[in-house]
Amino acid sequence: MEIKKQKYVIGVDIGGTHIRIGAVTHENNLFYYFKKKVVDVINVHEPIESLIRFLEEYIQEHMGIKQVMAIGMGFPSVISKDKKSIHSTPNLECLSNTNIVDDLQHYFKIPIFIEKDVNYLLQYELSKRTISEEDIVLGFYIGTGFGNSIYLNQNFLRGKNGAAGELGHIPVMGDESSCQCGNSGCIEVHASGKALVSLYQQYFSDVPFEQIFVKYSEDKRIRDFIRTLSIPIATEINIFDPNIVILGGGVLGMVDFPKKQLEESIFHYTRKPWPANGLTIEYAEDTDAAGILGAARSIYGRLYLNKGNLVC
Ligand SMILES: [Zn+2]
Structure with missing residues (x-):
């Protein structure tokens, strides 16, 4: 009998100093969490390529791309209204004016979401309260x-x-x-x-x-x-x-x-x-994983918007 493998949304929280990553199930359980210094992940001369390499290695090591439903990334940035591009990132200048969604979607062939990092952080807080x-x-x-x-x-x-x-x-x-x-x-x-x-x-x-x-x-x-x-x-x-x-x-x-x-x-x-x-x-809850969990909560909400059927 084939064992059904767990599916995940990968959340990435890119702050001014650290990048945090984790895989979250639909039941909101977090796996494979860790954080690294942004400077150890993002190469300023090839920011998109270095980010793709980081995600590729993470996915290969922990679950394989078939188990990943989507990736959501929060940036300390102004995000374009169509949510495809990073317009301006004063604390992470090399990512300014990049269309990150099209590049990553082309590479990974799964839905990619980007958001202002604090929106994902607040999403996590909202999910714990009755609003x-x-x-x-x-x-x-x-x-x-x-x-x-x-x-x-x-x-x-x-x-x-x-x-x-x-x-x-x-x-x-x-x-x-x-x-x-x-x-x-x-x-x-x-x-x-x-x-x-x-x-x-x-x-x-x-x-x-x-x-x-x-x-x-x-x-x-x-x-x-x-x-x-x-x-x-x-x-x-x-x-x-x-x-x-x-x-x-x-x-x-x-x-x-x-x-x-x-x-x-x-x-x-x-x-x-x-x-x-x-x-x-x-x-706000003092947890390093808030941005990751908020990203996952937001993305699961969007993927299952249509009466429980997957829409993306
Ligand atoms: Zn200013």
Whole structure:
């Protein structure tokens, strides 16, 4: 008797620093997870080819292409509205302006999906909650950069070009610091993991980076950093009056990150009485696999949209 082999959706979460990969079953079980440094996977001189090699080796080693239903990849990028191309990736410049979907689909002959990484992260959080049709959920992810995902009308807000929610690039009055996006004065220059690393290198390098909040969370420069994080968050809360705010990302997952100060500062800058009153702030689950599981949940939902029949 032939044993029916397990089918998977492969999720890939490409952040500014790490690339995470895993194979997820329809029952949401994760297999063959691991992470690597992006620089050890993506060759800047041939980014698509090196990504294909990485995926090919992963698939060959663990399950074979026949067991893979689709691949979903989240990028820290502006994704074109047709979801085929990466328009702009300030933290991963070599992938900017590439039509990654056609190239990978041509090679692997299976459906390929790409998405803004934080949309997959928020998808994972949504899948754990009961969300009603009218709910607005905002996700803020402070990692290498400042990621933002906006969920309303039962979908992610994309905008005319796919560039909605570029909250890290709102301008700061009177600031001319240059940002990797090409503009100057973007708040991400001051409100991101990169900004924290810069502070660390200038003032706090007597402790390991991971311990910066343990020793220095009361230092004025760190308190100012936390306050700066709250400004774009409160700005967007004032625009959308959301049902739930979800905060996450590597910086917030660091030891002794001052969550209470951040929440108080968000409340301070949010308009009274509403949307400040009863504002619901929750934290994203601190798991490396959220982007992978969110990608799989999103893709299984699309593959089985048609009353349980596979559509792709
Ligand atoms: Zn910018």
